[in-house]
Amino acid sequence: MSTRNTAIFDLDGTLLNTIQDLTNSVNYCMKKYGGPVYTCEEIREKVGNGIYVLMEKALPDGRSNPNYDACMKDFPVHYKEHMLDNTKPYDGIIDMLHTLKEHGYKLAIVSNKFDAAVKGLCKDFFADEIEVAIGESPAIHKKPAPDTVFQAMRELNVKPENCIYIGDSEVDIQTAANAGIPCISVNWGFKSTEFLKENGAIQIVSTPKELTESILNQ
Template sequence: MSKYKAVIFDLDGTLLYTLEDLKNSANYALEKHGMATCSLHEVQYRVGNGVQKLMERCVPDGLDNPLFEKVFSDFKEHYKIHCNDNSGPYDGIPELLDKLKDNGYKLAIVSNKFMAATKELADLYFKDTIDVAIGETKDIRKKPAPDTVIEAMKSLGVTADECIYVGDSDVDINTAKNSGMPCICVEWGFRTRKEQEEAGGTIFAQKPGDIFNIVESSKQ
């Protein structure tokens, strides 16, 4: 059997395509306050460190802008309602999670998306397979700090050497490293393989089914 007991997943760009809804909510808030909107490509390279950081990168002068808090609040309110307008699992992800679950693996999501949206999307798409879903909260450091991963491990009842992490960015690679576990880098997400290699990624999945094979190939 595999030495791993649990697989911990990033959410955006790994399990779910979410860029369109993030862009739309960001642009709704920006337009409301007379600010220039962002392209899908710009949003793609501004995500990964939580929605506040996304909006800091979208709002002119970021936190120094006196309207920042209002723009950020409008973004959050809009996204709570519209976080699933155009989002959905990547092809092959539901089948992957079913297969992992059927083979006895515990599964978790750890995201820098705020907690309410993380739980809503996890419940909507992965209710029968994901055991734990943790998003950003004020009282715990977000990725790449290991804190949210540690919380997930506690809930799953596993240790770092029993887990493998799956993500699509430098944030995820560093999260896995800081948590003491290997990282499977996916090639369909928000960062290219080259960008992930430059960030230190060494294990790659071209398609969701590869993740199962990688996890299973590590035998005790």
Template sequence: MARAAVFDMDGTILDTLDDLQLSLNRTLQEFGREPYSLAEVRAMVGNGVPRLIELAVGETCPDEERARVLARFKEVYGDHCNDHTRPYPGIVAMVARLREQGVRVAVVSNKVDFAVRELADLHFPGVFDAVLGQRDDIPRKPDPTMVFRALETLGVAPEDACYVGDSEVDVLTAANSGLEPLIVTWGFRSRESLIENGATVLVDTPEELEALILA
């Protein structure tokens, strides 16, 4: 049995896509830019907000304008990050059962830190032993620093933990940190894309995920 499970947030424990798309399009509209479809935003998220904005405004956007768009998006998303966001079915109960079995749990996300903490408090109050989002002093995943800091807080070695995510970023994060990767199929990437990007253990339900963690 794993002593700890480290979870990604967006696409893994929370369905945040609608709020990300709506906040992005509100921001882009203010700057006279065209909106993106839900499918387009789904493909763009996963590498943190700065990268999302880079993709949204394009390579030819001047640095000064990109910085303004980024700053404004953080404000808009801060006000609307929980309008439509919900845990995936079965996730809350599954995490609670893991804790009952003595598994320590953490969240590490490329989402900005204030939003990660707010959403964790709203949907999983008092549940996670460590919660880390993107900050200036922590490199974004797939760099393993965020995972290692979470494990340090938990007091668990990498070889005694597993990593749960939903994207190619998470596949690389698990590999870089030396954690067993458990990649869910209900998130922001297709099964085919996950396999193409190196996922070897695909998980289709929270119940299956729980069984693997406790095995």
């Protein structure tokens, strides 16, 4: 009999469509400091490893760019002010979370987005469903290190054998492997089915309804 009773989710591209607001905040910094302006599709290819890597990929010459530190100061401020402008859950996500809760599941978010934004977005959209939300901070190694996943387990008082991880990127696949738990990949987020397969995805779902069934059948 399965002992799975906990679902740990990535945030951006998995539960929330955040790409427009992320793009707007990147472009705010680019325009302010003379960098290139990006489309949502271009930013989609750069996200997944936190804002330090996102800005490194966005700025010409990356962290060697003389404006890198200024962008890293301005981006979180602008994003926190505007992260609700266009962001919303993907269709079917709230119903999925409700169903899992009805089946007794504990739910958490583990993201590489900076911690204040993760906790804020969780409170804004999922306060009734998700008990724990952990983002990137200097105090803990980010994904694909398993540290934030293990922290979520501690806060929920569960063990790895109780958990499954759900995400939309190669970082999530690697994180689940490093944590020693199964991973379900979703293809409605920032990475394609082909990309996910090339990066080791074992199980890929296309709708929140399909995801619900997959989680409950683990």
